[in-house]
Amino acid sequence: MELAMSILAGIFSFQNLFLMFAGTLLGMMVGALPGLTASMAVALLVPFTFTMEPISGLITLGAVYGGAIYGGCFSAILVNTPGTPSSIGTTFDGFPMAKKGEGERAITAATIASVVGGIFGVLVLIFLSPVLAKASLKFGPPEYFWLAIFGLTIIASLASKSMLKGLVGGFFGLLVSTIGIAPIGGDARFTFGMASFQGGIQLIVALIGFFSIPELLNMVGEGNKSMHMEEVDPEKKKGVVWRTTVEVFKQPVNLIRSSVIGTIIGIIPGAGGNISNLVSYNEAKRASKNPEKFGTGHLEGVVATEAANNATIGGGMVPLLTLGIPGTPTDAILLGALMLQGLRPGAELFTNYADITYTFMYSMLLANIMMMFVGLVGGRSLHKIVSKLPVKYLVPSIFFLTILGSYAIRNNIVDVIVMFVCGMIGYLLKELGFHPGPILLGMILGSIAETGLVQAVLMSAGKANKYEIFFTRPISLLLIVMSVASLLWPIISEHLAKKREKGVSA
């Protein structure tokens, strides 16, 4: 009872409510700017929280984190550029929806799905932390390798027209991910004589280039005076928020499945929103009655990715708070913030500091609800601005932000040049029919796959068969089965569809 009162007093103090609101808003703004990630937002804010009470500092950081992951959907939907890597999948259906004049519908769906996913992840964090933390430790190098392989099977969903081009694009991304210092061995690889390549190609830099530059050039090439969004009958616009909210809740399976995927991937250290949004998109497409509509502006796709990426936040905090293992770079920064406040992750956090820990967890629930109101109002305004802003301002503004975003990652001008080169390559490849999704997926999974593969081989040193370890552990076997099923699914679903068609015609 005392604890409950302490939690309520902590959350509902005027100062903390204000910090929650300001944090959510700031996070959303940062997330909406291409190149500025959730980890950057949290890292930049940590020094400002030193002087605060521990709970106020944590509430602010938690709100910024949630807001930033959600904010990535705005630019993904409105200008086809994911604000953060967690929103890559949102571009696939969100942007086509915006082009069809359904931007507000897409933003509303993304908001509601983010809130549901976020709340789901936090509830799992509150009630199942200790059990799930133990399970996450069962993931060793072979499991990570197979997890990456399973992730790669998503290419079947991401490759819009040609599966072969999707695969080639995925392998291209995997190869690009090997540029820089090797995770095991420490060799500087594929630097082509340039010292600045030793740090590798930053994922976010490539992401901005591959998604935003081709879109800007297309926008100009098509000769539009403003962002080309179809006009929608004003009558249809009335009540769009309510109608879309109902529509989202009419997809409970999609919402829950995506939230579960996001939470589980969040719990696995080293994975995160970058992967969860794509995995949930793939699963939503496979389970959908209308898989052919995915990629053309289908609400289910937006719901799946946004529910998953926000659920990852709560999931990622399970190993962070219980074991001190950060699941994502943002979690690592939060771990630093906890330590600086004198809070050590582990059992102590749930006993001696239970009031702070639980207040922080419950505050994230409230921050999600706050995000819904701020997001619906802010998203609507942002949609109006972007759809009305003339191309002559929109294009240089976005390009300016891409420069700023890619430079701010490491304060390095080379990143800006790499972003632009990636943009040009992305533009050429898009013209040639290569979707940027598989390339980015390859880049995301490359280091996970390589580290898992090489560490597992090292674990087998001295054994007769050094590859046996990949096929003898239960979770590895489960992931192999899932990967095979994922690969065979297009053939199976085609067979089932034909069977159904025959049944109907008979």
Next chain:
Amino acid sequence: MKKHNLDLIGAIFMLIVTALFWSQLGGFTKFATIFPKAIVYILGISSVGLLIKAFVKPERKALFDYVERNRVLMLMGLMVIWVLALNFVGFVVTSIIAYFAVNWLLDHERDKRTTKNNVIAFSIILVQIVGFYLVFERVLGVPLPHGFLF
């Protein structure tokens, strides 16, 4: 407009990438080689697959088939100058000039632009760029390139 064999161009591009990475493969330690070597071979094989498709069942489409192709090329040129000048000239001055140039290039009614229009456009650009500069440099402590101007 002439239709190109997209698979052929794509396969050639990927084979060039494969060759570039393959040429750099030697000299790494054992554990740093396993993964990239495998991927180089897989990319090479799948690119050959795409090359075969280019002859058997090619996908044909006109490349860069735009209404405003010249404008796109000029925009690319301005983007290159913008990116390369940042470090030499400085973030603020480069961005203001380049932004204004892009704004002028993309204005479909630029022949009708009056001094008043230009002043308004310049003011909007100035506020946007200086605003972001101040937030990043002064509030967030992210140092932006200064160059020989600003």
